Amino acid sequence: MKQIKIKSLKEKPNYSKEYKNYLKKIRINKGVIITIQLTILIAIFVFWEVFAITGVIDSFIMSSPSKILNQIALLFNNGTLFYHIGITLNEAIIGFLIATLGGTLIAIILWWNKTLRKILDPYVVVLNSLPKIALGPILIIWIGAGTGAIIAMDVLIMIVITILSMLNAFNSCDESKILLLKSMGANKLQILCKLILPNSLLEFISVLKINVGLTWVGTIMGEYLVSRAGLGYLIVYGGQVFKLDLVMASTIILCILAAIMYFLIVLIEKLVEKKRNIH
């Protein structure tokens, strides 16, 4: 029996000078990119503020960073900042969970039953190409003008793409891997749990990444249609009464929330990759 030795991946270093230089180069490159990114961000706000103060731009229409900060402080002081954030965040997260989990569940059912999949195929395709916002009035009449309708709009926007992506992931599994499990005597549930689901985990994470963006689209769209509170409501209200400070402040808070949620998903992705030993 021949023994093939592979080098341990954690071999401790006696690195050559060239290799150390190579590592250093990578680190410097990364540092440069982050520095430039931060500089751009700061520059935007600085120029924005300076132009507003010197009157190059009209701060009534364009607002300005200091006015935005004042606006946020105002909202904070009268206690409505976290109230509005809470409402929107709540809708976004509930919609995200329902659409992602529900969509995956429907995809599992459709994977399980080929005939059902073929029957529903044209309906799914039509639903996918339909602009969901068109269903807004129907949702309001059916569900009522409130949180329910907003979440429903949010779910509608995400669920079809979730079903399609997950179903595609399930069906792209290698046939002979299924054959292998069958030859071991596996039933359909075991094929699903031991092969199809873990095999689609990376696709599931990319669906999470797509949905984490879409859920804000859906929630804000829902709030535009019908709402009495929330960040989307603040934006619409601010627009109507020409309070651009309020519009800008809400938009920036929205940016920050969306970014935080996105990075949480990226964190999950990193954990999965680490567990699965993907480099």
Place this chain on the structure above:
Amino acid sequence: MLELNNVALNYFSKNGETSALKNITFKVNQGELVSIVGPSGCGKTTILSLISGLIKPSKGTVKINGEQVNSNLCGYMFQKDHLFDWRTIEKNVLLGIEIQKHNFFNENKINLSLLKNYKKNLKLKNNYFLKNKEYALSLLDKYGLGDFKNKYPNQLSGGMRQRVSLIRTLALKPEILLLDEPFSALDFQTRLNLCDDVHHILKSENKTAILVTHDISEAISMSDRIIVLSSRPAVVKNIHTISLSAPTPLLRREEPKFSSYFNEIWKELS
């Protein structure tokens, strides 16, 4: 041990009916390694699916030890190793045992409704799992893969991965091993070494195996007998008994009789 009697198979598709196999009859004895060679697309893999019971013949019978086939008697090894990337080597090898553990109650016709026996049965099931797990891990150790059991498949070379997949198959103690071109995805060097390894493992575990291959010299070097099939609809053209005395496939390739076997089979195929 294994007996195919007058087996025929017809495929159905929208374009009509194709006859894939016709009058296939052969026997395989315990501990024998038999190769099936034939022109591509002649239905070699189909014969393996029939033996494993995954598809049923249109005519004739397939019997293992005198009984109708069912999938638990056969172990498959494919062209690709099909190791699951998200499982360690150890977990990959235990895959089949995990699956059969869950079917344990059904297979042994244990009545779960008797609640008082539930604990006893659960213990039985766990013992079964542990015993088989031990056997699987001992195979890993025996064939030089014990040090890698906590590694992931992407940390192993192609040849090692194929050996792991063979051990995953052996862990279920199959009566018959079905090898479906298991070496064809590897480079030549690895392939020759792996032939030696697989031959060694099969012979020392005294396993019955059927090897499907398109490589005539591989078939001659590995097997005790070779079944030559015709093109579709496939019938058995000839069965050669290979009597080479050297102990390993690599050494068998050097024997003078090797090339005369090769020429004979080559002519039959063309």
